[in-house]
Amino acid sequence: MINEQEIVQNIKDLVSIPSPSGFTGDAISYVSDFLKKENVPFYLNHKGGLIATLKGKDDSKHRLLTAHVDTLGAMVKEIKSSGRLKLTMIGGYRWNAVEGEYCKIHTADGKTYTGTILMHQTSVHVYKDAGDAKRDEQNIEVRIDEVVKTKEETEKLGISVGDFVSFEPRVEITESGFIKSRHLDDKASVGILMHLIKLIKDNNIELPYTVNFLISNNEEIGYGGNSNITEETVEYIAVDMGAIGDGQSTDEYSVSICAKDSSGPYHYELRKHLVKLAQEHSVDYRVDIYPYYGSDASAAIKAGFDIKHGLVGAGIADSHAYERTHVSSLRHTANLLLHYVQSELA
Numbered sequence: 380m381i382n383e384q385e386i387v388q389n390i391k392d393l394v395s396i397p398s399p400s401g402f403t404g405d406a407i408s409y410v411s412d413f414l415k416k417e418n419v420p421f422y423l424n425h426k427g428g429l430i431a432t433l434k435g436k437d438d439s440k441h442r443l444l445t446a447h448v449d450t451l452g453a454m455v456k457e458i459k460s461s462g463r464l465k466l467t468m469i470g471g472y473r474w475n476a477v478e479g480e481y482c483k484i485h486t487a488d489g490k491t492y493t494g495t496i497l498m499h500q501t502s503v504h505v506y507k508d509a510g511d512a513k514r515d516e517q518n519i520e521v522r523i524d525e526v527v528k529t530k531e532e533t534e535k536l537g538i539s540v541g542d543f544v545s546f547e548p549r550v551e552i553t554e555s556g557f558i559k560s561r562h563l564d565d566k567a568s569v570g571i572l573m574h575l576i577k578l579i580k581d582n583n584i585e586l587p588y589t590v591n592f593l594i595s596n597n598e599e600i601g602y603g604g605n606s607n608i609t610e611e612t613v614e615y616i617a618v619d620m621g622a623i624g625d626g627q628s629t630d631e632y633s634v635s636i637c638a639k640d641s642s643g644p645y646h647y648e649l650r651k652h653l654v655k656l657a658q659e660h661s662v663d664y665r666v667d668i669y670p671y672y673g674s675d676a677s678a679a680i681k682a683g684f685d686i687k688h689g690l691v692g693a694g695i696a697d698s699h700a701y702e703r704t705h706v707s708s709l710r711h712t713a714n715l716l717l718h719y720v721q722s723e724l725a
Contacts, residue, residue, distance in 0.1 A: 380578060381713045383706045387558055389570030390550075390709075394562045397483055397545035399452020399469045403427055403596040406448040406566075410594050413573055417580050421592075424607045429594040433579055435586035441611040442720065443591045443686075444575075445675050446568035446618045447598035450561070451699060453477075453496075453544040455484065456516065458534060462527035463520045464494070466544060470599035474514040476700040480561075481547040482521060486537045494521040496546075549701070556706040557631075563695050563702040568618040569594060571693070571713045578717060588613075590720050595675055604675025605682035613724055614649060615686040617676035618716065620695035620702075622669045629694045631705045633663040634712040637690035640669040642677035646687040652725035653689060653715065662715045663707070665694070687725060691715060 398406035407429050414421045414431050421431035451470035458464060464484070468474075477496050484492045499518050500506035512518050521544065527533045550560035558567075572592055579586065591612070595603030604617065621635025629635040636653050637645055650666075657664040676688040693708040 380582070381710050381717070382574065383710050385577070386570050386574045386709050386713060387552060387706060389573050390558060390563070390567050391552070393448065393566040393569055394548040394550050394560045397485065398448050398450055399543055399545050400449040400597055400599045401469065402452070402485060402543040402545070403449050407594065407596060410448065410569065410573065414576070417577060419576060419580065426597060426606070428596045428603065428607065430607050431576065431592040433576065433586060433590050435589040437587060438589045439611060440613050440724065441589045441591055441609050443593055443608060443612050443615045444572060444618055444716065445593040445595055445604045445615070446572050447565045447595040447603050447675065448569055449596045449599050449603065450564070450566070451599060452546065455538065455540050455542045455544065457540065458530045458538065459520065460530050462529050462533040463522055464533070464538070465516065465520055467516060472699040474519045477546055478514060478519070483545045483547070484521065484523065484538055485543045485545065487539065487542065488537050490537050492523055492525060492536060492538065494523045497522055557703055558706070559701065559703045561701055563704055564620040564698055565598065567620065567693050567695065567704060567709065571709060571716065572618060574713060575716055575720070579720070584721065586720055587723060598675050601673070602678055605678040608679060608684050608686070612684070612686055614689070615676050615679055615684070616689040616691060616719070617674040618712070619674050619690060619692045620698055621665070621667060621692045622672060622698055623694055623696045627667055628665040629667045630665065631694045631696055631703065632707045633665050633694060634708065634715050635692055635694050636664055636666050638666050638668055640672040640674065640677065640690070642673050642681070645676070645689050649687045649689045649725040652722070653691060653719065656718045656722060657715055660714065660718050662718070663711050664715065
């Protein structure tokens with residue numbers, strides 16, 4: 380029933396839409412247009428996020444699934460005398476993860492300019508410390524693809540402090556089933572939730588409980604999913620990336636079920652329920668702990684909501700850099716969620 384290619388197309392479309400935290404309107408509009416075609420009721424909150432609802436047989440108890448469209452990015456901090464730009468980060472990453480990357484500068488009057496994120500000391504023919512200089516806000520800059528030699532010439536383009544800067548995704552789909560792109564965190568999950576909604580609608584699947592889908596837009600800065608949670612909500616699952624690295628069990632081919640992250644353990648009974656569903660339905664899964672991670676589900680708990688919270692997601696390699704996952708991980712994640720929304724409460 381899961382159509383991997385539909386999920387991949389959703390992801391490809393989404394990662395191609397610039398949406399650093401604070402600049403997510405176009406990505407939210409993309410999801411809105413999809414929901415309109417599927418005749419799914421939704422509304423936008425004041426923060427700019429989106430909440431869609433599929434009614435279940437029992438509307439007195441709700442589930443909530445959330446994924447976020449906001450991504451890492453930057454903002455113009457200063458226009459240098461050379462006409463180049465200094466940046467300030469949006470979200471948590473390291474400058475070396477975007478050094479050499481193409482970018483776009485989005486001005487307040489709607490213009491878009493391209494550029495490249497570089498070290499000031501890039502040229503090895505000029506700078507002896509090109510390899511050793513610290514990758515930080517003082518040395519990283521944007522070389523704009525316009526004829527500008529001074530601060531005044533850059534300002535004449537309409538570029539100013541506070542303009543958003545997005546990173547080129549460079550999305551590729553390989554014949555071996557990998558999807559490589561920036562911003563798979565968390566647009567891979569949004570693509571999965573869109574496909575899940577379509578499956579439920581197209582196949583007239585009866586849900587035992589009402590399911591709300593929150594597409595949040597501030598997760599990378601810590602508070603995307605800590606509001607607009609109905610009083611009836613019993614279970615809240617963040618669908619986000621599974622982190623891969625040394626000491627982790629998560630891989631690119633299965634669904635990751637998080638037991639604990641930097642915020643503490645996730646709800647034990649809900650986690651066991653997800654594991655049982657995976658086992659019963661031959662879903663390849665890994666249980667894991669993410670040491671330096673927080674989710675919209677943990678943000679909701681910190682905000683004081685009385686819910687059972689969980690975290691699952693496709694395994695994403697090299698998170699917050701040039702990321703990669705495999706279609707099998709997308710499939711297993713979608714399958715687990717499809718069985719979850721049809722199951723009894725944990």
